[in-house]
C-alpha cells in the first residue's frame with residue numbers, strides 16, 4: 443500500500459471523486475511512507491492523528507454530497523516557519539523549540555478552507571537562513587535523489603518531502619531563493635510569487651521586504667492550483683496586493699508569440715558548463731516551438747548578491763530582536779538580571795549562521811555605516827528592479843539557471859559562508875526586484891543530479907510564468 447504514488451493532484455482527485463480511494467487511505471499511505479523514510483529528516487513534526495481525523499471528516503463530507511473544495515484531500519506539507527494554530531513553530535531553531543502557534547497563517551486558513559490535509563511541518567535552515575539545510579538545529583534533511591547530497595535550502599525539507607512522495611504539495615518561503623533552489627536540487631517545481639501576491643500573515647519574518655510564501659510540487663499545474671488558493675489580498679498584511687488572482691492552473695501562452703530574454707550576465711564563465719548546456723538545450727526546445735530568444739542585459743546583476751546580503755541581514759537583525767527570552771521561546775536559566783537573560787537566551791538559542799547575520803545586519807545599520815552600506819544598498823536595489831522592469835518591456839519571461847552549481851555534498855560549503863552565499867546568485871535578484879520566478883526541472887547532469895531552469899516574469903505575471911513553465915515541462 444505504501445507504494446501508492448500519484449503523478450499529480452489531478453490524478454489523485456480523480457481517484458478520490460470516483461471513490462476508488464478514500465482520503466483516509468491516501469493519508470495513511472503518506473503517513474506510512476513518512477515513517478519509512480524518516481532517515482530523510484524531511485519533517486520536523488508529523489500530524490498523525492489530526493491528519494487522519496481530518497481525512498475521515500473529508501470522506502464524510504464527500505459521501506454527504508456537500509460541495510467540496512478545490513484541493514479536496516490534497517496531502518500537504520508546511521515549512522516550519524509558517525504558523526498553524528495549536529502546532530509547534532520551531533523555525534528549526536533551539537530558541538523556538540517549544541513554541542506553539544496561537545493562530546494560523548492566512549495561507550493555511552485558505553488551504554484548509556479548500557479541503558487540503560496537512561501532514562506535518564518540514565525541516566529548514568534555521569529561520570530560513572541558508573542554502574543547504576545544514577543550518578537546521580535539528581539536523582539537515584537529505585536529498586532523496588542521492589542522500590549524500592544536500593536538498594538545498596532553506597525549504598529543503600519541503601523539497602525533499604515532495605521529491606520522496608511524502609507530500610504531494612508543500613509550502614515553502616522564499617526570501618532569496620529558498621523555494622526555487624531546493625526545488626531545483628530535488629527535481630521538483632518551485633514558485634516564488636510576486637512580492638505582495640501572498641499574505642505574509644503567519645509567516646515568521648526574516649527579511650520582510652523580500653519574504654514570500656511559495657509552493658513546491660511535482661507538476662507546474664499543482665503549484666499553480668495551490669497558488670490560486672493562497673494568493674490574494676489579506677487585511678492582516680498591508681503589503682498584500684488587492685489585484686485579482688488569475689486562474690493560474692489553466693493559463694496558456696502561444697509559443698509562437700513568446701519572447702524569452704536571455705541575460706548575458708547570467709551565462710558568464712562562472713556558470714557550470716554542463717548546466718549552461720542543459721539550460722541552452724531546454725531553451726532551444728522552446729525555440730523549436732516558435733519562441734524567440736532575445737539576448738539582453740541586466741547591467742546591475744553583479745551587485746545583486748552584495749545588495750541582498752546587506753539588506754536581508756539588516757532586516758533580519760531587526761526582526762529577530764523579538765527573541766529576547768522574555769516574550770518568545772527559550773529563556774536561559776540561572777541568570778541574575780534582565781540584560782544577562784537577553785544575552786544568554788540569544789547566545790544559547792540561536793545557531794552560528796543566525797548570529798552571523800544578526801551581527802552583519804546590526805553592523806550595516808549602525809550609525810557610522812548606515813549611509814555607506816544600508817542606504818547605498820537600497821539605492822542599488824532600485825537600480826536592479828529597474829533593470830528587470832525595463833527588460834519586461836521587451837520580453838515575456840527571462841530565463842536563467844536556478845543555481846550556478848549542481849547539488850553539492852554535505853559539508854562541502856559549510857566552512858566558508860561566502861561560497862554558500864554564492865549559490866544564491868541567480869535567485870536573490872528576483873527578491874530584490876519583487877518579481878515572480880519559478881524553477882522547473884529540466885533533467886539530470888552526468889552524475890545523475892537534477893538541474894532546474896528558472897523562468898522569471900514581470901510583476902504579477904504569474905499566469906505567464908506558469909504557462910511558459912508548462913511548455914518547458916511538456917518538452918522535457
Ligand code: GLN
Nearest residue numbers: 570572616617618619620
Ligand atoms: N539562501 C538564501 C539565504 O540564505 C535565501 C534564504 C531564503 O530565501 N529564505 O539568505
